[in-house]
Amino acid sequence: MSKRIWLGKRAQRRYLKRLSVVFSSSLDLRIVTETYIEPQSAARFHKRHGGGSSGRVDRHFKKLAKHDWLRLVRIVKPGAGRRGGEEHIYRAAELAVFDDETWALLPYSLKVAFSWRIVGQLAERIREAMKAGTFDAQPNRHLTWTPFAVDRLGWERIVEAVNALFASLFEEQEDAKLRMQESGAKPLVATIGLLAFEAATFRATAAARALVTPRRECGMPFPERLARVFADELALTILTELNMRAMSVKSFRAEFGGSESKIRRLFKRLEEAGWIERVAEKTGGRRRGAREQFYRATGLAIFDNETWKEVPSDAKHAHSWTIAKQLLEHVKGAVDAGTLDSRDDRHLTWSLLQLDKEGWDKIAVACDELFAFTLKERDRAADRLTESGASPIMMTLAVAAFESPAESSKEW
Numbered sequence: 001m002s003k004r005i006w007l008g009k010r011a012q013r014r015y016l017k018r019l020s021v022v023f024s025s026s027l028d029l030r031i032v033t034e035t036y037i038e039p040q041s042a043a044r045f046h047k048r049h050g051g052g053s054s055g056r057v058d059r060h061f062k063k064l065a066k067h068d069w070l071r072l073v074r075i076v077k078p079g080a081g082r083r084g085g086e087e088h089i090y091r092a093a094e095l096a097v098f099d100d101e102t103w104a105l106l107p108y109s110l111k112v113a114f115s116w117r118i119v120g121q122l123a124e125r126i127r128e129a130m131k132a133g134t135f136d137a138q139p140n141r142h143l144t145w146t147p148f149a150v151d152r153l154g155w156e157r158i159v160e161a162v163n164a165l166f167a168s169l170f171e172e173q174e175d176a177k178l179r180m181q182e183s184g185a186k187p188l189v190a191t192i193g194l195l196a197f198e199a200a201t202f203r204a205t206a207a208a209r210a211l212v213t214p215r216r217e218c219g220m221p222f223p224e225r226l227a228r229v230f231a232d233e234l235a236l237t238i239l240t241e242l243n244m245r246a247m248s249v250k251s252f253r254a255e256f257g258g259s260e261s262k263i264r265r266l267f268k269r270l271e272e273a274g275w276i277e278r279v280a281e282k283t284g285g286r287r288r289g290a291r292e293q294f295y296r297a298t299g300l301a302i303f304d305n306e307t308w309k310e311v312p313s314d315a316k317h318a319h320s321w322t323i324a325k326q327l328l329e330h331v332k333g334a335v336d337a338g339t340l341d342s343r344d345d346r347h348l349t350w351s352l353l354q355l356d357k358e359g360w361d362k363i364a365v366a367c368d369e370l371f372a373f374t375l376k377e378r379d380r381a382a383d384r385l386t387e388s389g390a391s392p393i394m395m396t397l398a399v400a401a402f403e404s405p406a407e408s409s410k411e412w
Helices: 009-022 026-037 042-049 054-066 108-132 152-183 206-210 222-230 233-242 249-256 260-272 315-337 357-388
Strands: 070-076 087-092 142-150 188-198 276-282 292-297 347-355 393-403
Touching: 009 026, 009 054, 009 222, 009 233, 026 042, 026 054, 026 070, 026 087, 026 222, 026 347, 042 054, 042 087, 054 070, 054 087, 108 188, 108 222, 108 315, 108 347, 108 393, 142 152, 142 315, 142 357, 152 188, 152 347, 152 357, 152 393, 188 315, 188 357, 206 315, 222 233, 222 260, 233 249, 233 260, 233 276, 233 292, 249 260, 249 292, 260 276, 315 393, 347 357, 357 393
Parallel strands: none
Antiparallel strands: 070 087, 142 393, 188 347, 188 393, 276 292
């Protein structure tokens, strides 16, 4: 997905630490996303999207600029009917996304939690567009998903096509901006969702079986939970190891070294963020009466969500809402089976774009072409599987493309 050139794992881990800045709060993540779509000042962002006080939003803009997530593009002087002082316009240099190599560094429990959130956010965008009446505003909108069998070559070709479409979305947005500057047309806000993952199989993977079920729902905002892992390389190591086995602070230190007080602090932070839970307690032997707590990484907690119980009252949306809910259940099945993130080259993204009508139509055609290519590749793969006798991969492709309301009050 990303064209970033890496120098190895050390550079990738530095990037994860940098991601901890933008994931430190939902506000930071939304600022980066919105200013990537359209350059704006802290004052303009606050007027459109809120975020607490104007001073709080300004502080977050400055923090993100300090860490090179935002770039100052121009300063607007007072005048021409505009009150106040200078207005500093920023744009995000890049989106907070993972390339395949960095994604591969993450422990399984974090991957699946992140993936489930992406799907849930896309579903929320669908529901929001239906409520606002924009979901069916464009006759060539998309909401389609299908599971099918492929071989390894078919998987690689389809994922490559999905990645290429994802990259083209932002190129089309830039082209649309230039056209709208000349035409003066108002932008159309579009949500594009692309999902390509391994569907559930009959037997759960070892990674899924190894995790413990959380006893409670963590109330901490998800970006902040991620930041607790990304901010310290040792925290990432702890979570990675606890995905594979139970460990205590002492046993981790005995194997990996480091400060016991720091390790204990990181264990506590990860437990507070819902990434790990205590699973056993041991006494006796060399412990001399002391109690040694052992921890494991948690699995995905899918608690009841009121969002999914609400069916749009408009009859024309009922079928689409049913398709969206069925897709969510299909994804949940892949979570339970451990296949959703069993492959590092899976693709789960949703993108919010500003387009003109020409840009929208081009993306709609590209979505049609992706599905047509996928069906042909499915048939080619079936022939190859018959000839080779290899075991098939159950793959799911889902594409959503629809107009979103211009303003959204939802926290990301």
